[in-house]
Amino acid sequence: MNPEMPHAQLDWDDQGRPHSRVFDDVYFSDLSGLEETRYVFIEQNRLKERFAALPAEGHFVIGETGFGTGLNFLCAWQLFEEQAVAGARLHFVSVEKYPLAAPDLARALALWPELKPFADQLLTQYVAIHQGFQHLVLDNGRVTLTLLIGDALEQLPQLDAQIDAWFLDGFAPAKNPDMWTAELFAELARLAAPDSTISTFTSTGWVRRLLNAAGFKMKRTPGIGHKWEILRGAFLGWPAETSAPAVAKPWFARPPAHKGERRALVIGAGLAGCASAASLATRGWQVSLLERHDGIAQEASGNPQGVLYLKLSAHGTALSQLIVSGFGHTRRVLEHLHRGVDWDGCGVLQLAFNAKEAERQAQLAAAFPEDLLHVLDQPHAEARAGIALAHGGLFYPEGGWVHPPALCQWQASHSNVQLLPHGDVLQLRKVDGQWQARDGDTLLASAPVVVLAGAAEIKRFTQSADLPLKRIRGQITRLAQTRESQSLATVVCAEGYVAPARLGEHTLGASFDFTSDDLTPTTAEHLGNLQLLEEISSDLVTRLHADQLDAEQLQGRAAFRCTSPDYLPIVGPLADGPAFNLAYTALAKDARQVPDVPCPWLEGLYVNSGHGSRGLITAPLSGELLAAWLDNEPLPLPRAVAEACHPNRFALRRLIRGS
Ligand SMILES: Cc1cc2nc3c(=O)[nH]c(=O)nc-3n(C[C@H](O)[C@H](O)[C@H](O)COP(=O)(O)OP(=O)(O)OC[C@H]3O[C@@H](n4cnc5c(N)ncnc54)[C@H](O)[C@@H]3O)c2cc1C
Numbered sequence: 001m002n003p004e005m006p007h008a009q010l011d012w013d014d015q016g017r018p019h020s021r022v023f024d025d026v027y028f029s030d031l032s033g034l035e036e037t038r039y040v041f042i043e044q045n046r047l048k049e050r051f052a053a054l055p056a057e058g059h060f061v062i063g064e065t066g067f068g069t070g071l072n073f074l075c076a077w078q079l080f081e082e083q084a085v086a087g088a089r090l091h092f093v094s095v096e097k098y099p100l101a102a103p104d105l106a107r108a109l110a111l112w113p114e115l116k117p118f119a120d121q122l123l124t125q126y127v128a129i130h131q132g133f134q135h136l137v138l139d140n141g142r143v144t145l146t147l148l149i150g151d152a153l154e155q156l157p158q159l160d161a162q163i164d165a166w167f168l169d170g171f172a173p174a175k176n177p178d179m180w181t182a183e184l185f186a187e188l189a190r191l192a193a194p195d196s197t198i199s200t201f202t203s204t205g206w207v208r209r210l211l212n213a214a215g216f217k218m219k220r221t222p223g224i225g226h227k228w229e230i231l232r233g234a235f236l237g238w239p240a241e242t243s244a245p246a247v248a249k250p251w252f253a254r255p256p257a258h259k260g261e262r263r264a265l266v267i268g269a270g271l272a273g274c275a276s277a278a279s280l281a282t283r284g285w286q287v288s289l290l291e292r293h294d295g296i297a298q299e300a301s302g303n304p305q306g307v308l309y310l311k312l313s314a315h316g317t318a319l320s321q322l323i324v325s326g327f328g329h330t331r332r333v334l335e336h337l338h339r340g341v342d343w344d345g346c347g348v349l350q351l352a353f354n355a356k357e358a359e360r361q362a363q364l365a366a367a368f369p370e371d372l373l374h375v376l377d378q379p380h381a382e383a384r385a386g387i388a389l390a391h392g393g394l395f396y397p398e399g400g401w402v403h404p405p406a407l408c409q410w411q412a413s414h415s416n417v418q419l420l421p422h423g424d425v426l427q428l429r430k431v432d433g434q435w436q437a438r439d440g441d442t443l444l445a446s447a448p449v450v451v452l453a454g455a456a457e458i459k460r461f462t463q464s465a466d467l468p469l470k471r472i473r474g475q476i477t478r479l480a481q482t483r484e485s486q487s488l489a490t491v492v493c494a495e496g497y498v499a500p501a502r503l504g505e506h507t508l509g510a511s512f513d514f515t516s517d518d519l520t521p522t523t524a525e526h527l528g529n530l531q532l533l534e535e536i537s538s539d540l541v542t543r544l545h546a547d548q549l550d551a552e553q554l555q556g557r558a559a560f561r562c563t564s565p566d567y568l569p570i571v572g573p574l575a576d577g578p579a580f581n582l583a584y585t586a587l588a589k590d591a592r593q594v595p596d597v598p599c600p601w602l603e604g605l606y607v608n609s610g611h612g613s614r615g616l617i618t619a620p621l622s623g624e625l626l627a628a629w630l631d632n633e634p635l636p637l638p639r640a641v642a643e644a645c646h647p648n649r650f651a652l653r654r655l656i657r658g659s
């Protein structure tokens with residue numbers, strides 16, 4: 001996305017309809033946008049019958065080029081609501097180069113009062129919509145919207161999905177020739193499910209011919225309004241004369257879809273486990289959430305405040321893409337929670353505390369749009385933060401702090417989730433198609449699917465013992481709010497962080513200790529945290545009377561972060577280690593080999609771990625990613641990012657390195 005112009009530039013006509021300045025075209029028909037949408041996209045794709053025919057656990061996937069005002073999406077959702085049986089789900093994947101700014105979206109959607117119940121839900125979730133994949137969970141999970149923000153030709157190749165119906169929208173071919181290309185239509189074909197259908201409002205001859213050449217059988221059909229004719233079609237298959245699209249390598253291919261009982265065990269009730277449980281529960285799974293403590297969020301996810309801070313790269317790495325997508329998703333989930341107690345979107349200021357950091361920040365400011373992050377000079381940074389600062393920095397207006405246990409609680413409170421506390425799983429065993437979670441002779445629970453979400457503790461199971469997870473101890477310090485510290489208005493970070501008070505207390509963090517196994521808070525680390533505060537702002541030290549506190553009396557807590565060597569989380573299906581090495585041993589000699597051998601999956605075994613120092617940003621979306629692997633849904637992240645998080649990446653690297 002162009003950092004200077006992230007949003008659609010609109011003009012509004014005298015009847016309140018939006019018009020694109022860039023494309024010089026209308027978003028919907030002059031006569032009746034609603035009727036046109038229903039006729040062109042809904043009827044031509046026979047959605048009424050197809051929605052009505054879905055089974056209770058079925059799902060339907062619509063793909064669209066050009067989300068625009070979301071009118072097509074809302075019409076499809078409304079029909080789905082009317083026609084589909086309870087338990088069926090709708091996925092709508094739409095690519096959009098210039099997303100409407102939220103106030104413009106609200107203004108455009110106000111034109112359709114009958115869609116208001118749907119539009120209102122969309123509008124409350126239309127926050128933190130930035131470049132790349134942005135996943136929105138609507139209607140308690142019955143409907144998901146994955147927006148791919150960016151150019152269609154750059155985004156669609158990253159999508160892993162099977163589209164049942166395509167809405168080929170986008171401004172008129174004559175006004176937007178760059179989009180209507182053979183290259184785009186090849187992507188639509190690559191993503192088409194076997195019985196996929198397609199429709200578009202144009203009947204332009206070369207569009208029809210190019211779609212036919214891509215494998216769709218297109219037909220002209222009478223139009224509506226001042227469209228004389230439109231096109232509809234069905235996917236016949238990839239044309240024989242064109243070389244077939246690349247498929248995923250077997251070690252990253254989708255495991256065979258789960259059939260049978262939809263029951264799962266999730267082991268570990270921190271951010272990763274609660275997110276996994278919630279994502280499965282909203283898909284109709286019955287989930288047993290096993291936790292060794294007496295309740296949820298008592299280890300790393302138990303801090304009073306964690307920061308929603310985006311440590312990005314200007315180079316679009318997989319980690320950076322995951323962070324932008326994960327941040328957006330978490331921010332939207334938080335909209336369901338209680339602001340001020342459970343979380344606060346007060347913004348995050350990352351100080352430019354040395355020349356290297358200032359340089360890094362300048363690069364980020366050039367690479368990302370202003371509404372995600374922007375540079376503040378020292379006076380503006382002080383005004384934002386409400387305290388005196390020695391430096392300016394980078395401000396993330398949509399960032400803030402979260403009380404992680406509240407997020408976990410919200411996720412675990414789904415009626416399909418049953419918490420089983422006081423259960424310390426020591427072994428996992430598969431018996432008669434069921435994974436058994438055992439504590440020696442005691443069977444704690446069993447189910448056909450298990451998600452390992454116990455942070456670094458998952459190494460205790462033989463099936464996941466080889467995953468390279470490390471524990472890093474960290475300690476936070478709790479500081480009582482003072483009259484003078486009330487002015488702190490945003491989270492401020494340098495090497496450490498401090499947040500505005502929650503329930504009368506500020507959280508100051510955090511230490512890093514790579515060797516200690518002991519979780520008793522230490523005075524030395526409290527003192528280290530106070531040193532981090534001094535580096536943030538000596539004015540805040542004074543306001544908090546932190547220089548007069550007795551270090552021995554300081555309160556706080558310590559826990560283990562759990563990190564992987566590449567700092568990406570580990571999310572996805574697990575394979576049998578020795579069988580994997582045997583199947584792909586050829587890679588040790590030649591890393592380019594792709595043996596035609598299916599991956600030896602440990603059927604039903606999945607991992608969600610390795611969230612390091614940013615679980616608030618990565619764990620909730622990882623729950624959705626995991627559920628998408630399991631339920632054969634569109635992946636909510638680019639394929640390459642999902643592969644970068646895949647558990648098999650380590651075994652693969654070991655094979656290639658020959659170790
Ligand atoms: C000091 C500190 C500060 C941090 N600050 C931030 C921050 O500002 N922002 C941010 O985004 N992130 C922060 N993090 C990181 C964040 O807290 C973690 O990424 C996140 O909590 C990880 O969640 P998790 O569910 O993977 O692990 P955990 O929260 O540790 O949960 C794992 C759970 O599994 C249970 N369990 C494990 N094994 C078993 C078993 N065999 N049987 C039963 N139960 C089991 C454990 O009891 C535990 O409850 C911080 C972490 C620390 C330690």
Ligand SMILES: C[S@@+](CC[C@H](N)C(=O)[O-])C[C@H]1O[C@@H](n2cnc3c(N)ncnc32)[C@H](O)[C@@H]1O
Nearest residue numbers: 066067068069070071072096097151152170171
């Ligand atoms: C006519 S509008 C779509 C209307 C929309 N489907 C609705 O329901 O409101 C066309 C949309 O396509 C988007 N668009 C145009 N070219 C694009 C491209 N190359 N990649 C992604 N989106 C594009 C425009 O920004 C615009 O929002």
